[in-house]
Amino acid sequence: MKDNIKHYLADSELLLNAVGEGIYGFDRAGNAVFINPAAENMTGWCAQELLGKNIHQYHHHTYADNSPYPATECKIYGTLQDGISRHVTGEVFWRKDGSSFPVEYTTTPVFKNNEVIGAVAVFRDVSEQLQTESDLRSALQEVRQLTEQLQAENTYLQNELHQEWSAAGLVGESAPLKEMLEQLELVAKTDSTVLILGENGTGKELVARNIHSLSLRNKSPLVRVNCAAFTASLLESELFGHEKGAFTGASERRKGRFELANKGTLFLDEIGELSMAAQSKLLRVLQEQEFERVGGNETIKVDIRIIAATNRDLLKMVEQGDFRIDLYYRLNVFPIHIPALRKRPQDIPALCQVIIGKLNSKLGKNIKAISNSSLKMLAQYRWPGNIRELQNLLEREAILTRGDILDFKHKLVAEPANQVEAFESLAMAEKRHICAVLQACDWQIGGDNGAAQVLGLPDSTLRSKMKKLAIARPA
Ligand SMILES: Nc1ncnc2c1ncn2[C@@H]1O[C@H](COP(=O)(O)OP(=O)(O)OP(=O)(O)O)[C@@H](O)[C@H]1O
Structure with a gap:
């Protein structure tokens, strides 16, 4: 048995026919002299159709981008001319049915007496390899995108987590x-x-x-x-x-x-x-x-x-x-x-209850309620800072309180509000000013000590203004 194998191994053609890669053998003139079955399977051309022919025009005539591939540029023929081996990637071979497949091949010169007498090209169909590489590349790209997205979302969420009251209803x-x-x-x-x-x-x-x-x-x-x-x-x-x-x-x-x-x-x-x-x-x-x-x-x-x-x-x-x-x-x-808090004082007790619940866990306190007098005070206040101001105020009081009932000792004073609503109209300001002058002049309109003179107006103008602004001497 062992001898049998040795006998077969000595037959080089039998060996080449068993190889999984495609093999082309060329003579000095570039004509195919050997084609193994793997090459036949891959290209669809059978050996009988190609042997003795210059086969570049059959399986190698066009580049992968569909531009013509002249025989003068063929790497296999290059090896025949200069006797140098080449490893080639990124090319395609063409099948008999007109389709193509990506190949990777090595072309090696064959020497006899120091002279190139031919060349051997060994090639592989790399479609699957390229497909796997491309799948891997897109998977990697997707992973990169997802990582980027997750990082960005994570940073954003981390910032969000630090916001107090965010879960409040x-x-x-x-x-x-x-x-x-x-x-x-x-x-x-x-x-x-x-x-x-x-x-x-x-x-x-x-x-x-x-x-x-x-x-x-x-x-x-x-x-x-x-x-x-x-x-x-x-x-x-x-x-x-x-x-x-x-x-x-x-x-x-x-x-x-x-x-x-x-x-x-x-x-x-x-x-x-x-x-x-x-x-x-x-x-x-x-x-x-x-x-x-x-x-x-x-x-x-x-x-x-x-x-x-x-x-x-x-x-x-x-x-x-x-x-x-x-x-x-x-x-x-x-x-x-959203209505301002001063427009809905009815909501203050419920808001206080919820806020106090949160403050108890935040400050480790056990405050149960707010005194009625404090609630009355809260209902009358103007709340320029609305619910946030209510939260701050309750937090301050909660920190200061020792017992379990919040009871405000001081009157609430608004910080100077720069809201439009805080200003009176021009007519109101005019009315207040005229009333003050009239009072100072003991409601005398004309004459030397009269309000019209103080205001720099003719008597008749002051009278018509008083009528328009509904100003009358108090009874
Ligand atoms: N109806 C409500 N019930 C309970 N808590 C409320 C209510 N409305 C607002 N809050 C609380 O009041 C605080 C201020 O609310 P928010 O930050 O949403 O106001 P805003 O109008 O966006 O404020 P700003 O104009 O200053 O950005 C928050 O802590 C929020 O949870």
Whole structure:
């Protein structure tokens, strides 16, 4: 048996026919002199059809990109001419049926008496290998993208976690609050843009979070951008992201909040603080739902729902030329007005209860209630800082209290409010001033010591003003 194998191994043609790679043997003139069965199988050309022929034109006539491959450029013929071996990749061989397959081949010269008498080309079909490589490349790309997305989401969520009160629900039973909650529920299920309007600390962010969690997008993130927290150019890269090297310090490619919010909700807080330049860019994204990263030219499409919020009078800003009218109308699709706390004092007891519950766990206290006199005081206060101010006030009192009932010892004094509502009208100021002068003049209108002279008015003008402003001497 052993001898038998030896006998067969001595037959080199038998061996070459058993090899899995395709083998072509060429004479000095480039004509095929040997073709093994593996080569026949791969190309579909049988040996009888090719032997004795210059076979470049049969299986090697065209490059992979379909451009012609002249025989003068053929690497196999090159080896025949210069006697140098070559390892070739990135080429294709053509089958008899006109199709092609990617190959990797080695061409080796055959010498006799130091002279090249022919060459051998050994080739492999590398379709599967290339396919595997390409699958691996796309899998790697996908992993990279997912990692990038996860990193970005992680950083964002870490920041979010540090926000206190973020899990608070919307507390309150008053008619204005209930009306607002009804609107919230109705709009949540739609994809419409919502504009939340309300003074500082009224709960705009809380409302935005509730809209998102009641919406069909609640499996995707709600991403918040505080438009007031960035300069115009930083905001741009925060919203749209940037490519590596887009500006000094941009050492990595970074996704913007628009991309992070894809399929979810983007909450643009303090929208009234956007610069004009940022307003124009935002408008384009809202219109087309597409944008480019800073320093990039790839157009990125996103599917997001926009919720914007502000404590400013956007329409007034439009009139003053500080806010784009077209952006205003894009955002003002469904406005939700959050009532100020002073307009719903009925909600104060319930709010206090919830806030005290949270403070007890935060401060390790056991406060049970608020005294009735304190509650009365809270109901009469104007609350310029709304619920946030209520939280702060209760926290301060809770820290100071030793017992289990909160009882305010001092009257509540508002910090100077710069709200429009805090100012009286011009007519009221005029009325107050005229009354004060009249009183000082003992209600004498004309004459030397009369109010008209003090005010620098003719008697008749003062009289008509008094009539218009309903000023009369007290009985
Ligand atoms: N109805 C409510 N019930 C309970 N807590 C509330 C309610 N509304 C607001 N809050 C709480 O009041 C605080 C302020 O709310 P939020 O931050 O949402 O207000 P905002 O209007 O977005 O404030 P700003 O204008 O300053 O950004 C938060 O801690 C929030 O949880």
